[in-house]
Amino acid sequence: MIPDLGKYSDTVLSSYVASIVLLVALIVFSVLRGRKVRAEMEKVEQRMMRNG
Numbered sequence: 001m002i003p004d005l006g007k008y009s010d011t012v013l014s015s016y017v018a019s020i021v022l023l024v025a026l027i028v029f030s031v032l033r034g035r036k037v038r039a040e041m042e043k044v045e046q047r048m049m050r051n052g
Contacts, residue, residue, distance in 0.1 A: 005012050
């Protein structure tokens with residue numbers, strides 16, 4: 001299934017691995033940041049409700 005990359009196989013495969021790692025890191029960062037922002041927004045909403 002993997003094409004024959006010849007002498008460049010190490011370079012190409014390591015590039016694929018690096019890309020996948022970076023994508024996973026960005027997804028994790030985005031999810032964690034989203035949770036933090038959502039929690040902060042809920043705090044602000046609760047304050048706004050109390051202050052009317």
